[in-house]
Amino acid sequence: MVTYGKGLRPLAILTVLVLGGGIALALFYAPMDADQGFRQKIFYIHVPMAIVAMGGFIAGGIAGIMYLRTEDSKWDLRSYTWIHHALILALGALITGSIWAKTSWGHWWVWDEPTLVSFLIVFLLYCTYQPLRFSIEDREKQSRYAAVFAITAGAFVPLNFMAVRMAQSLSHPRVFATSNGGLPLKMQIAFYVMLAGMTLFFITLTKFEMASKNTRAQMGALRRRLGGEDGPARRSAAPALPTATEAGTA
Amino acid sequence: MTLPSNAGYVAAAYLVFLVLVLIYLAIMAVRLGRLEKQTGELLALAEREDAGGTRDE
Numbered sequence: 001m002v003t004y005g006k007g008l009r010p011l012a013i014l015t016v017l018v019l020g021g022g023i024a025l026a027l028f029y030a031p032m033d034a035d036q037g038f039r040q041k042i043f044y045i046h047v048p049m050a051i052v053a054m055g056g057f058i059a060g061g062i063a064g065i066m067y068l069r070t071e072d073s074k075w076d077l078r079s080y081t082w083i084h085h086a087l088i089l090a091l092g093a094l095i096t097g098s099i100w101a102k103t104s105w106g107h108w109w110v111w112d113e114p115t116l117v118s119f120l121i122v123f124l125l126y127c128t129y130q131p132l133r134f135s136i137e138d139r140e141k142q143s144r145y146a147a148v149f150a151i152t153a154g155a156f157v158p159l160n161f162m163a164v165r166m167a168q169s170l171s172h173p174r175v176f177a178t179s180n181g182g183l184p185l186k187m188q189i190a191f192y193v194m195l196a197g198m199t200l201f202f203i204t205l206t207k208f209e210m211a212s213k214n215t216r217a218q219m220g221a222l223r224r225r226l227g228g229e230d231g232p233a234r235r236s237a238a239p240a241l242p243t244a245t246e247a248g249t250a
Numbered sequence: 251m252t253l254p255s256n257a258g259y260v261a262a263a264y265l266v267f268l269v270l271v272l273i274y275l276a277i278m279a280v281r282l283g284r285l286e287k288q289t290g291e292l293l294a295l296a297e298r299e300d301a302g303g304t305r306d307e
Contacts (some may be wrong), residue, residue: 023264038254042263049267092270096263103259205274212281219288226295 002074005211008204015204019197022190030190042100044190048198050093050119054157056086056202057126061154064147076143076239077213079150081206083129089202090123114167118160125153133237143239217241 026044033040063079066072097116098108110116132149136142183191217240223229 032254037256038260039256041260045263045267088270092266095266099259099263099266103256208278212278212285215285216288219285219292222292223288223295226292226299228291228295 002214003211004207004214008207008211011200011204011207015197015200018193018200022194022197025190025193030187031184033187036104039100039103042096042103044194046093046096046100047191048195049089049096051195052198052202053086053090053093054122054161055199056082056089056206057122057157058154060086060150061152061157064150064154067143067147068151073143073239073242076147077210077241078206079147080133080237080239081209081213083126083150085202085206085209087123087126087129089198090119090126094120094123114164118164122153122157122160125156129153130237134235137235139240213238214241 022044026041030041030044032038060079060083063075063082067075067079097119101110101116102108129146129149133142133146136145182188
């Protein structure tokens with residue numbers, strides 16, 4: 001029997017410690033940026049959210065490949081959950097980025113900035129993932145088409161990222177500068193702790209989501225076994241999970 | 251002590267993250283409530299089945 005919640009408790013505690021420590025380091029330990037001033041502190045939350053979101057999209061694509069190779073529904077669940085949570089973090093990155101843009105550029109959004117627009121395109125692309133799943137009634141087809149989408153869109157993410165890096169940025173700053181030095185050490189420490197914390201946060205939430213969905217599936221199976229009514233069949237974007245018995249016989 | 255300039259915007263950015271966490275917490279609370287309800291129903295079903303079995307004997 002697959003259990004998704006294994007190790008969730010220590011993981012959650014570690015997430016709180018690392019993320020809490022990261023925020024404290026970003027606000028009180030990292031020095032004030034000479035050019036940006038206090039508003040630079042936004043980057044410690046904005047950039048890790050954007051990086052983890054992109055990592056989640058790519059991981060969703062890899063899980064899609066694994067699903068097509070194995071047809072094991074646990075990979076479909078992973079792909080779905082990773083993309084779902086990456087989308088939430090991407091929304092957070094867009095909002096925090098807009099807040100920074102307002103304080104720095106005086107505008108909430110700048111349309112001629114490639115980094116912003118390309119990230120928005122990726123975000124909107126992944127916004128169609130849930131409706132795509134929901135529009136397909138057949139669960140097997142739903143999983144297969146969603147996996148193909150996840151792979152194609154997942155491959156687009158690094159390509160898009162590289163294209164933007166190679167393009168001449170108009171005004172969006174680069175956190176990891178390739179020339180003229182990067183972040184000072186104290187800023188780097190705060191940044192990497194925040195990145196680790198955000199990654200742990202993502203893993204904890206996705207693990208919780210998968211454990212929750214698995215528990216619901218097992219509850220449904222138990223209800224059927226005890227002769228209870230299953231309720232009306234509802235169309236769902238979420239993957240259908242095999243129960244412990246089905247998984248054992250598969 | 252005076253706050254640095256743009257402190258409001260920085261606070262807003264960190265609040266966005268806090269709001270995301272709180273929304274997730276609310277979703278988790280709803281799910282826990284649903285699971286609790288379902289567990290109760292399952293327990294009732296199991297007890298009914300037990301009572302039926304005892305009556306059959």
